[in-house]
Amino acid sequence: MFEQPPLWFIAIAFLLAIGPLVFFHELGHYWVARWFGVGAEQFSIGFGREIGGWTDKRGTRWKIGWLPLGGYVRFVGDMNPASQPDPAADVPDALRSTAFHLKPWWQRFLIVLAGPMANFLLAIAIFAGFFAVFGMPRTPAIVGQVQPGSVAQSIGLQPGDRIEAVAGQETESFEDMRRIVSLRPGEDVTIVVQRGGAQRSFQARLGEQVISDDFGQEYRIGLLGVLGSQRTLERLPALEIVPAAAGYTVALTRSMIDGLGQIITGQRSTEDLGGPLKMAQIAGQQASLGAFEFFQLIALFSINLGFINLLPVPMLDGGHLVFYAAEGLRRRPVSERAQEWAFRGGLALLMALLIFTTVNDLASFGLFERLGSLIG
Template structure:
């Protein structure tokens, strides 16, 4: 009975923090669309956190219905004239007066529509910057000097000739300011040779090394392939920065997350990294619960990273996503008129199929990585 109650408590903990994370990310994303739309003169009919039936809500003085809905797995903003909650083109059979068209989304210039579409991802980037900035100001930035303390026997580092006391200056021409930068680059490596710039006894050397590919437990019942050099450092500390400098370092952290995500996705597309690492809502939920138990600062870091990933995902040039809208608006700006209704409808259908396929694939990965598939199969064997 104690194990059962503990399991229920753990599941409830995971659900609560998953809902918090998703609600924050979606609220900020949709508020970005909302804020820019209002300033472009567009009437916003609904701002919803969650889908489905409204639990409670209120209407503001400008006529926007703010609502909390039953299914807390997303949200949307509906502009005046939209046919649905996905901001698709309005039904051309619906007549509008000139006054109504001026406050509709479709009645805006292509530049304003593009600004509204881009505002959601931009809001997520800004959220990540704010969260990183707050943590750096409050706690400092993890900083370990990029100096080799130990070299593991039989490792790639030993084969390359790295020695204790070596200071890593750069990897493939990209400067290394802290040991954490080196770890991030090497972990993403999938067995590709790298060029290390090393300071040793007052001299600068160029050393070639090929990281070893190793499988590690990803903490969620699955495995993850990472590159290992075989060096370690010591003296981990949190380096404090000034209020102004912290903003720069926060922006750099966002840039690092973008680089890591883009590199990993590129490796998946190229086939050098397995797609089993692609996670969906179940793994995000599991991660939210696990990270929240570590500490509130770790949970904030997770939200910041997820916010960047949400922005990047929405900027993909896929119809149904913000990036797809921006692609259509780019064609419209070049042609001087929108794409035909059939072309847009076909694009949205293809985009919907792509997004749903990705969601199903990611959810299947979640079920496999979280051992749900193994559990179900054991019930029938």
């Protein structure tokens, strides 16, 4: 078991992980906005008071805020970093052609969508680099061994069976199968296998196990009880690397959707929700293991950032996308009053979620147990 890295190392690793992700996210907004002729007044990495920056020849202020938990691009005509239009602002005639909210709804839609897409593209680029250098993990989803006393043995799985789907999701590789199963401890699932040229379906309640990682953190995972063949790293032709990386990114995104759905439906505890403090701890841990693990974590964080921003919550990109899609369908903008109330509700929701996940993070660090022992 490894020792936890020091606090200063965790802080630096977190900044090195989250900073580039926020930059790429906002850069996606910025470049598509420039493509459509939208002017940018500010490009900020972090919130709060500026600790450094410069102004380019186009008049955009590039700056770094003291709170490194996000970022924003403030376009011409915006009232705030959330890109709400300023009803009191009188955009000069010389700038009207560059005002974000005077552009067609579909251009605004694409500008907002570009941020999350930039994060997905960054993850694809990182995975493509890994696959090009090391190869792609692609172990066939074929049962090599059935563990005695396991769920797999109880339902009659046999060595040589090819697992084609678990819980309605296709398993093209053993890695796919393991990822799907691990997210479903104690869950009833359908397992589809190919045996002797015929397809068979089995109903099973997956087992569960609490495991510890290299730093002593415990996780509850699902178990089927099968072993595959030896893991292989397959060298891909150059033209297949990017599509394979894209497919890998899609699979990981689907796992995140599964996990969120399980929390919403109560199948998974809300204690599994982590916030900025947990992200910082994980960043420090992975950085201490080496560059390979750290860059892999950056790719996962990037997918997470892109996915979260697509959720239809006001204040997030997904909330803006809902408004612009509604505007396209209704052929008129959503009323300013409705947007104002939606943004207030979205801000309240995000603040509540931040507080909740921070409490979860502190609990996972054992803070409350230590306080209880001191009081007792």
